[in-house]
Amino acid sequence: MNNEVKEFTVKNTLPTSAIGKEVSNGNPLVSHKFGADPYALVFENRVYLYMTADQLEYDGEGNVVDNTYGSINKLSVISSADLMNWTDHGFIHAAGPDGAAKWAMQSWAPAVTHKKINGEDKFFLYFANNASGIGVLTSDSPLGPWVDPIGRALIDRTDKEAEGVTWLFDPAVLVDDDGKGYLYYGGGVPDGQDEMPNTSRVIELGEDMISLVGDPAIIPAPFMFENAGINRLNGKYYYTYCSNFFNGDRPEGSPPAGEIAYMVSDTPMGPWRYMGTILKNPGHFFGIGGNNHHVIFEFHNQLYIAYHAQTLAKSMNIANGYRSTHLNYVYINEDGTIEEIVADYKGVSQIHALNPYKRVEAETIGWQAGVTTEPLSPNEMAMNSLANRVLSELHDGDWGAISQVDFGSDGARNFKVSVLPGTVEGYIELRLNSPEGVLIGQLVIPAQGDSQLNGYVEFAQTVTDAIGTQDLYLVFKGATDRELFKIDYWRFEK
Structure with a gap:
């Protein structure tokens, strides 16, 4: 499905703030659960x-x-x-x-x-x-x-x-x-x-x-x-x-x-x-x-x-x-001793940029505000297998971000995402480098009742200005008191 950018018909609230793992920091590794x-x-x-x-x-x-x-x-x-x-x-x-x-x-x-x-x-x-x-x-x-x-x-x-x-x-x-x-x-x-x-x-x-x-x-x-x-x-x-x-x-x-x-x-x-x-x-x-x-x-x-x-x-x-x-x-010294370790919020450097042209599980998170994950399949416990999960509890103003996404010199032209629509219409804003950064695309996710959708559906949206290595933010908009939808995976196309 293709969606065009359109004006919001709901209150356009400010993005939720990150708690625990602040933007640009690596520690703690995740902030939607303990470990x-x-x-x-x-x-x-x-x-x-x-x-x-x-x-x-x-x-x-x-x-x-x-x-x-x-x-x-x-x-x-x-x-x-x-x-x-x-x-x-x-x-x-x-x-x-x-x-x-x-x-x-x-x-x-x-x-x-x-x-x-x-x-x-x-x-x-x-x-x-x-x-x-x-x-x-x-x-x-x-x-x-x-x-x-x-x-x-x-x-x-x-x-x-x-x-x-x-x-x-x-x-x-x-x-x-x-x-x-x-x-x-x-x-x-x-x-x-x-x-x-x-x-x-x-x-x-x-x-x-x-x-x-x-x-x-x-x-x-x-x-x-x-x-x-x-x-x-x-x-x-x-x-x-x-x-x-x-x-x-x-x-x-x-x-x-x-x-x-x-x-x-x-x-x-x-x-x-x-x-x-x-x-x-x-x-x-x-x-x-x-x-x-x-x-x-x-x-x-x-x-x-x-x-x-x-x-x-x-x-x-x-x-x-x-x-x-x-x-x-x-770090190990030449004499075999271990240097004293400095713990901090900054953490370690990212080893390489993320490739957005392959399927990315939505439960892959660099930073987040207000979101969590849950099993795609309800029988995870019975299987005792770490089954695929989805990004969930997505409300108005919440967001999830990926650090250092490499769109390449030619950039991306299309974005696809697998979504389970909720009971109200919602939106996904694709932004660069902050929750209020450059808007490269906006998807409308229709409500289940309006679209007669059943199960997870792959939506598509053209994007602009997705060039080079950038932090990618998925910002969620919709009715303030409802969970908007759930996301299984996403990917870009060149």
Whole structure:
């Protein structure tokens, strides 16, 4: 369908303001939902981030209360090819009666890896059932469907692998160059053992990645608290963790409270040498503290650290333990030490511009104001697969933006978008570089009743002045008290 630009017949309100992730900033990565305890998987030129799915909790009067973590049984997943525009893949229903692992009550702090077994790609997701066990899910894709291959915890509180571990959680996983896998886990502080809790472990995984080999080894991490991390860098093994919050005297050279510290070894199971700290507590950078959780990964020959902070919650005035994921750079010195990391709202640079001439999922967002996403298919939970999602809750003045869209020197002439019309007529304004920037096209989305439309329909609109690399804004207009429509995908034509 083709629509011509026409004057609005509804109130032309000012665009909604962005909250949390402000325009031009990269952090937090997304602002329409929370996501904590990030873990990264790099596969086929995309970074997938798997996170604890923090969700707001309320009291009987509807007030937001502190995050208890007790009701979290899903994992949140986003991905990006450019590290600025992130696609929301929704949630993995990991635990609970509707989850893949029905024996588990919660799903916290995932760790994900990829390994070829018998020539086929296999994906393994390890998660914490609160602090009482480590579960494992498997898939043939980074996006599922996910299944529980063993029907129980990989490591349970009653197993010998849990002896001496206060908190049986926060896994990390490494597949070494020889194909052997290793699982890192544990945390907590026994009474009187703040300086050397000895609650962190590493154990070899079986060839199938869902069984254990031998006995675990203790990682003697000073002032250990939680959050295992593991990387093989320049032939050395780097174990990273969050230090505890002991407020007494610490020996010189010990990690301060709530910081990311690291140790180095020549083998994946130790012995380990303590090196120092690399990332201060989020409170140092953002004015609001809390626990500190991270993962280090390599993408296009650059090291990054993903970590969480309560920046989105702070901007919403609900800083009650609800966390969001951020990205910053990591640099290794010639002597193998890690430079201290500076966390900030700016984040990292976009790796490359986005190609608008391929299908772009509408749930791919650089910045946004007032929008969210939901599953295209209502049976996402039953499939336990990260099904396609759509951009939703689109009201008058809301908008979504994509950073650095490369229209090329010849520019675009046409825009196509798949939309589920609502019960009232709405509009999509295509603007450059701001919600009130140059208008390159305007689509009219008729109401379902007026057009007798059924399901998602692809609309088309000619555009002008879409040349070069620009930020693209989709601004939504219509009746102020109604959800206007939902968007599945869009693309431009040259």
